[in-house]
Amino acid sequence: MRKSVTKAIFPVAGLGTRFLPATKSVPKEIMTLVDRPLIQYAIDEARAAGIKEFIFVTSRGKSALEDYFDNAPELESTLRKKGKTDLLDELKSTNMDSGAIAYIRQHRALGLGHAVWCARRLVHNEPFAVILPDDVIAAEKPCLQQMVETHAETGGCMVAAMEVPADKASSYGIIDVKEDKGSVVSVQGLVEKPAADEAPSNLAVIGRYILTPQIMRNLNKIKSGSGGEIQLTDAIDAEMREGRDVYGYRFRGQRFDCGSKAGFLQATVAFGLARPDLQGEFDTYLRELMSMQQAAQ
Template sequence: MLPIIDIPTIQYVVQEAVDSGIEDILIISGKGKRAIEDHFDRNVELESRLEEKEDLLWFNEMRRLADMANVHFVRQKEANGLGDAIYYARHHVGNEPFAVLLGDTIMDSVIPVTQQLMDTYEQYGGSVIAVEEVPANKVNRYGIVGGTSLSDSILELSTLVEKPAIDKAPSNLAIAGRYVLTPEIFNTIEQTPKGKNNEIQLTDSLLLLLKRENIFAHHIEGKRHDIGDKLDYLKTTVEFALKRKEFAEPFRKFLVDILNK
């Protein structure tokens, strides 16, 4: 729910899914995250007051938000890692491929990143992971992939390593918080022991999946914003403010004045 100016991060994430053609969304949250459910629910009383005041801009925005997709919720009982969180979706997903969008990551792209992965899935028929290049001295902060290039943007994977030492990293391509996965991932999650931080790491489950079927990496077209990182959060707020017509010029002038002092 951390806002970028006046829009919660989770709304950007859900909007990306909707813009990619996804109409059925399951949000997996933890204890104390009821505000997320309330955000995507109808508030009939508030809508009525806005309509009476003829505040059509906010009235239409609230109705659009409530109607943008079929949004469902399930709570992860314990913080046991990303692999465990995804496992909660197994009954909802059934035997269909599905997309995973991390809630603390915003993608800024012309074509939604999830749509890019879906297109790659349709072309190659296997699970697809979004990746981006990171500086070599930062590979130990991310899950890193290695494999064979099939095109300028597609790799067929041979390995995945969670936060490798710099000299052990197979590349500088970091997993970027978006996935399209086959339902076989649920079976490999079941077989994945707890790893780093005593959690079920999705990267470890993907490595097991790689032994059973092909996995591909898609080098994303766009920019990833990591809202979980404080400095990146500040940068994201500035960048998004400069894109808003009502803020762009006065905010740019403010930044120039600050830098000149």
């Protein structure tokens, strides 16, 4: 019987330099998309998938992350006294049970593979998920939940996948497809950030993974790869070389790259328009803005 996926690693040690000067004092993961920080979207997705243990790989200057998931007794007391029960319920949803969350320091920025490897002692001999909070996915059924349900049937390693334009391949890990079964793709290789004319497909890996504990042992052996970093894709590629199964999963939903300014703005518009309490006023404003721009041309 396959073990359930109940642990997730959140690599959040990056400096967020693309969002300076905001990230000089505020971790990128705490930046708000409408009225919730990026990390909250990732946590909610993990909870929906049945994750019970949350492992954060952090670095210096990330104490605001720890504070965010802690209780706020004074604020809760004030909301309770004022009868603001809706806000109180919203606030409590950000709290994490004692022992459910752990923080590991990545002392040197040696890549995603190294960040995942830092959590090896907390994973033990169990399958685990990796969630990159920069990738925010709007979906009727959360992306990781889709993957966990499919992984229960396939086993092995699984990566979230989506099709990208050929000229964007060099920004992603690209899947070399062995067999395409629709939503599930059997993978025979992964190429990290290939040139457009060298990409084996247009199917890119994005920030959701379900991995076997063998991945940690693979990472133990890997030297620095593309960009002078320890790449997670190299550890996954080693699984295939050893004859073990790796799958790509075409998730149902829309992914926003909130690690870029343009992607963050696009997500803000999409999530704002999806909110019943904001939709009317926001939609009217956007239409008026577009009309003014067209008139000025």
